[in-house]
Amino acid sequence: NAGVTQTPKFQVLKTGQSMTLQCAQDMNHNSMYWYRQDPGMGLRLIYYSASEGTTDKGEVPNGYNVSRLNKREFSLRLESAAPSQTSVYFCASSDTPGTSGGWVDTQYFGPGTRLTVL
Amino acid sequence: GDSVTQMEGPVTLSEEAFLTINCTYTATGYPSLFWYVQYPGEGLQLLLKATKADDKGSNKGFEATYRKETTSFHLEKGSVQVSDSAVYFCALRGGGDDKIIFGKGTRLHILP
Numbered sequence: 001n002a003g004v005t006q007t008p009k010f011q012v013l014k015t016g017q018s019m020t021l022q023c024a025q026d027m028n029h030n031s032m033y034w035y036r037q038d039p040g041m042g043l044r045l046i047y048y049s050a051s052e053g054t055t056d057k058g059e060v061p062n063g064y065n066v067s068r069l070n071k072r073e074f075s076l077r078l079e080s081a082a083p084s085q086t087s088v089y090f091c092a093s094s095d096t097p098g099t100s101g102g103w104v105d106t107q108y109f110g111p112g113t114r115l116t117v118l
Numbered sequence: 119g120d121s122v123t124q125m126e127g128p129v130t131l132s133e134e135a136f137l138t139i140n141c142t143y144t145a146t147g148y149p150s151l152f153w154y155v156q157y158p159g160e161g162l163q164l165l166l167k168a169t170k171a172d173d174k175g176s177n178k179g180f181e182a183t184y185r186k187e188t189t190s191f192h193l194e195k196g197s198v199q200v201s202d203s204a205v206y207f208c209a210l211r212g213g214g215d216d217k218i219i220f221g222k223g224t225r226l227h228i229l230p
Contacts, residue, residue: 004161033217041160042207042222090161106152107218109161114183 002026004110006091012116013081015056021076021113031094033107034058034088034115038055043090070078081117089113120145124208124221131198132229139193139210139224141182149210151175151184152218156205165193165206178183200228 007022020034034046035058045058047066055066063085065077074093078085092107124141131137143149150169154162156201166175180195191208208221 012152040222045217048217071149086190092162098159107162108165109163110157 002006002092004093004108006089006110008113009111010114012118013078014118015082017081018077018079019081019115021074021089021115022062022093023075023110024073025091025093025107025108026072027093028066028071029093029095029108030071032068033077033092033094034064034074035090035092036060036085037085037090046076046089081115083117085115087115088118089115120149120210120212120219122208122210122219122221124206126224126229127184127205129229129230133200134197135228136199137195137202138192139206139208139226141191141193141221143189143191143208143210145189145210145212148186148214149212150211152211152221153182153191153193154179154207154209154220156207156223158204159204162221168196182205197229198226200230202226205226 004025030051033048035043037043042058046064047058049055049068052071067075082090091110094107129219153165155165156162160186166177168175170183171184182191182193182230191219198220205223207223207227
């Protein structure tokens with residue numbers, strides 16, 4: 001049981017290049033999330049997907065697109081990378097609140113992708 | 119909108135000291151409250167949670183009590199260890215909402 005996996009772990013891009021960050025979870029969770037973490041800013045939500053086939057903007061969506069490929073996978077795409085997108089990116093997943101007992105609505109995080117845009 | 123405010127760090131303590139990290143929140147209704155911890159080089163993981171007023175969440179010697187009257191969820195531990203060095207995030211989820219709102223995090227350094 002791997003939990004939430006992310007690839008790649010590290011990436012360096014030049015301004016204007018594109019790339020896709022991959023995320024997969026094996027916990028059969030309905031909800032998935034993409035965050036960025038910057039010094040002094042905490043975690044900010046970029047996009048989330050409450051269920052397969054749906055996506056919604058979070059706090060900082062500009063410059064990003066997402067795809068919920070299936071229930072397991074949720075990818076984040078940078079079409080034209082900018083230095084302001086240098087950050088650590090985390091994917092997370094959770095059960096839909098109210099659908100299970102125990103630690104319902106806990107978010108489980110991947111190990112992160114450290115992205116540098118030059 | 120909903121928000122979380124936690125004390126700024128870094129916080130530096132000696133081993134076996136008492137720890138308090140303050141957290142207050144603003145939310146409509148009755149949110150669930152969380153503390154997450156991030157160890158160096160890793161993603162966040164849930165430390166404890168509370169879902170209603172006066173609930174106490176606890177795990178690994180850490181505790182936090184949901185205080186609706188003061189809109190607070192302060193994290194405490196009686197005797198910290200070097201291995202507790204990490205970044206701690208207070209967070210909330212509003213009722214009926216899929217999203218969790220995180221505070222900015224507090225970095226904790228424990229000296230041997």
